[in-house]
Every structure is written in structure tokens, then in C-alpha cells.
Amino acid sequence: MLTIGKLGTQAGVKVPTIRYYEQIGLLPEAERSAGNQRLYGRRALERLAFIRHARDLGFSLGAIRDLLSLSDDPDQPCAAADAIARTQLAEIESRIARLTALKVELQRMLVQCAHGTIADCRVIEVLGDHSLCSTDHRHAESEAAP
Amino acid sequence: MLTIGKLGTQAGVKVPTIRYYEQIGLLPEAERSAGNQRLYGRRALERLAFIRHARDLGFSLGAIRDLLSLSDDPDQPCAAADAIARTQLAEIESRIARLTALKVELQRMLVQCAHGTIADCRVIEVLGDHSLCSTDHRHAESEAAP
DNA sequence: CTTGAAGCTATGGTCGCTAGAGAGATTAGG
DNA sequence: CCTAATCTCTCTAGCGACCATAGCTTCAAG
Structure with a gap:
């Protein structure tokens, strides 16, 4: 399990940005440790990498939200x-x-x-x-x- | 003398934007009519056109502020x-x-x-x-x- | 003289973060 | 085991460059 800092480092996203993405619902609410710190697994890392990459390519967060909802539902047409x-x-x-x-x-x-x-x-x-x-x-x- | 609406039309700048520019000190405080409405002369129009053109060319308002203060001081080197x-x-x-x-x-x-x-x-x-x-x-x- | 357009101030929202305060959690070294 | 350093937590506020709205007042045309 990754702390938010490790996650940020691995995905190339700053820590406050991750919390911001959670706040606006782009990332699901993270699990918490006993001491209330966020913990992330591989899924979260992949999702965040997706977001980061799409941002790099100039997609707005709104477009990314759409893309994510598509990929959450992989039997829809492309x-x-x-x-x-x-x-x-x-x-x-x-x-x-x-x-x-x-x-x-x-x-x-x-x-x-x-x-x-x-x-x-x-x-x-x-x-x-x-x-x-x-x-x-x-x-x-x-x-x-x- | 131009009202703010006429000024905006002639310079291609929306009315709230002109008031915003005044608020942040990019335009001087305008004269007022008896009924408290802003009035503008040729100088203001030229200054606003300058700002508009520089914005079109992608200059930030900060850079424009610098350019304007330079142009207020025409004997300096270019x-x-x-x-x-x-x-x-x-x-x-x-x-x-x-x-x-x-x-x-x-x-x-x-x-x-x-x-x-x-x-x-x-x-x-x-x-x-x-x-x-x-x-x-x-x-x-x-x-x-x- | 009336009416409707245009003006006024003030506040709040947009987007995608970023920064800071002040407190608590965790980890590495001694 | 203790301390110090480094996270991490929540919360609020701010950036740039405006735009939108509300609830007024003023002005110009008919």
C-alpha cells in the first residue's frame, strides 16, 4: 500500500493535486490507515496515471471524467x-x-x-x-x- | 466623451472587463458624470486598445502593466x-x-x-x-x- | 413623462490547481 | 525507547483573467 506521497511520486502528481482530485470525485475516496492517512493500491496508481497522462495530452478534467466513466464500463462502444x-x-x-x-x-x-x-x-x-x-x-x- | 459601453464596443473589450482593469489598476480611475457613470476620452480608448491588442498577442496582464509603464516614459531605452x-x-x-x-x-x-x-x-x-x-x-x- | 436600455456596486463562480496554518502520524537514528 | 525529522491531516484562501447575477440608479428616446 502506498501513502499519498509515494503515490504522487510514482504517478508524477503533487500531493495536494491528488487530494483535489479526490475532492472533486475524479478519484474515489481512499482507504485510510489506523492513523487516518490515505492508502492507495495498484488500481489507484493506474487511475491516477491515466489522469496525469490525459492532462498532459491537454484533456480537461471534464473530458477525463467522461473517459474514466467510459473505461469503468468497458463493454460500451468505443x-x-x-x-x-x-x-x-x-x-x-x-x-x-x-x-x-x-x-x-x-x-x-x-x-x-x-x-x-x-x-x-x-x-x-x-x-x-x-x-x-x-x-x-x-x-x-x-x-x-x- | 464615451460611456463604458461605447468604449467597450470601440476597443473590443467587454464592459465588466474594463471595470476589472480599473479595479486592478491597469486603467486609471475614470472620470464620472453627474450621475456617477464612468466617462472616457481618447486617451483611455488608446490605452485600452493597447491592452486589448497585447492580450490578443498573448501577453499577461503583468507584462502589459510593464509595457504600459515603459510607454509612459518615452525617453528610456527600448x-x-x-x-x-x-x-x-x-x-x-x-x-x-x-x-x-x-x-x-x-x-x-x-x-x-x-x-x-x-x-x-x-x-x-x-x-x-x-x-x-x-x-x-x-x-x-x-x-x-x- | 414614461419606458427600456445601459449604467452602478457588490458578490460569487469558473478552472486547475497551489500555498499556508496548525495539528497529528510515522519513521529513522541514536 | 526517545527524539527529531519528515510525512500527512483538514481547512481556508488565493492565483489569473475574467463572467454572471442581483438589485439598484441614471439616461436617452419617443
Whole structure:
């Protein structure tokens, strides 16, 4: 049996995150030791690894919840899991496209920077006046910093 | 003079967002009409457009705060603004790289999905066992869904 | 002068955690 | 066996960057 710390280490998930997952119902309530500490077995480790991996792949916790409920019920058709992954793929592709547009814009700003004073800094100027952008694209809808 | 609604429309920013920006000190406190409504002039519009544009380009509000304080001081050298933009560019490039890795992984998962039942669905299986991933890369650090 | 849209403040919710306080449990070394 | 160090426990609060709602007041058009 693993304590929460060992579990976290093995799955690559921080301890408070595990407790958070339990709190929101992604992980079942753990067994407890005599001294009230959580104890986990192989099943919990696998489930947590699943969650961790899916998070790494960009799935939301909501999508992961869906995937887990599918895998808890393994005789259902696979189409649902496939659809979730497909949606996720489309989302990632669109994010890549938006980020690439932003990258081009930023590069253009930087190339034009003459390293003088703020007064004639292209970075500030371009940010202040959208019409100075290279293309007439509207920038992405809120591809905000993380 | 513009009311907050007109300002929001012209700058492409929602009304509660403008009030939020004022609250966190990104916009100065607005003048008020006799009936206590906010009134804005050209300066405020320009400042808000600057913020909006920088947000579109993925700058955090913290970075925008720095850029704004630079632009309030136009005789300084431009290097600081350049550095902020350069950091932003690096961040975006790293996110693109991570997302591209995730995309490849998801595509691989989908190709392998046998469209049978969950029992032999690769989507679930791959998510449950990282070692089944095509390459041995660790996935990105938390490139979470939006 | 009335009505409906737009404004006001204040509070609370979202997502996916992360941090901290203060107390109790467990383990390793002496 | 005792102590010290390291977990672990619960609970609350906070992050960024907003959005939504409630219950008001103000304003502009007809």
C-alpha cells in the first residue's frame, strides 16, 4: 500500500493535486490507515496515471471524467472515447494555428525594433495601433498567456 | 466623451472587463458624470486598445502593466520592451512545440482506435499506460485544455 | 413623462490547481 | 525507547483573467 506521497511520486502528481482530485470525485475516496492517512493500491496508481497522462495530452478534467466513466464500463462502444479524443485534437490544432499567427506577429515586431528609445519603439507602437499589423487578421480570440 | 459601453464596443473589450482593469489598476480611475457613470476620452480608448491588442498577442496582464509603464516614459531605452516581447515570443514558441507533440500523440491514438468496444480501444489504453506512447518523450508540462 | 436600455456596486463562480496554518502520524537514528 | 525529522491531516484562501447575477440608479428616446 502506498501513502499519498509515494503515490504522487510514482504517478508524477503533487500531493495536494491528488487530494483535489479526490475532492472533486475524479478519484474515489481512499482507504485510510489506523492513523487516518490515505492508502492507495495498484488500481489507484493506474487511475491516477491515466489522469496525469490525459492532462498532459491537454484533456480537461471534464473530458477525463467522461473517459474514466467510459473505461469503468468497458463493454460500451468505443465511439464516445474516439469522439472525445477527436474533439481534443481539433482544439489543439486550432490552438497551434492561432499561436503560430501570434508568433509571426511578434517576430515581425521584434525585427523592426531599432533598439532606440521607447519613443520610437516598434513594439510599443505596434501594440498601440492594430493597423500597423502586417496582415489584416484579427488576432486570435483570447489565446492568453497561461 | 464615451460611456463604458461605447468604449467597450470601440476597443473590443467587454464592459465588466474594463471595470476589472480599473479595479486592478491597469486603467486609471475614470472620470464620472453627474450621475456617477464612468466617462472616457481618447486617451483611455488608446490605452485600452493597447491592452486589448497585447492580450490578443498573448501577453499577461503583468507584462502589459510593464509595457504600459515603459510607454509612459518615452525617453528610456527600448531594450526593456524588447525583452518583454522576446520573452513572450519564446513562451509562444515553447507552447507551439508542446502542442505539436501532443497533436502527434493524439493522432496516433486515433489511428490505432479499432472502433470496437472500449475493451480494445487504444485511446483508453494509451492514456492509461504511458509506455505505450510512440516515442519515449515525456509529454509537456501541463499544457492544459482551455 | 414614461419606458427600456445601459449604467452602478457588490458578490460569487469558473478552472486547475497551489500555498499556508496548525495539528497529528510515522519513521529513522541514536 | 526517545527524539527529531519528515510525512500527512483538514481547512481556508488565493492565483489569473475574467463572467454572471442581483438589485439598484441614471439616461436617452419617443
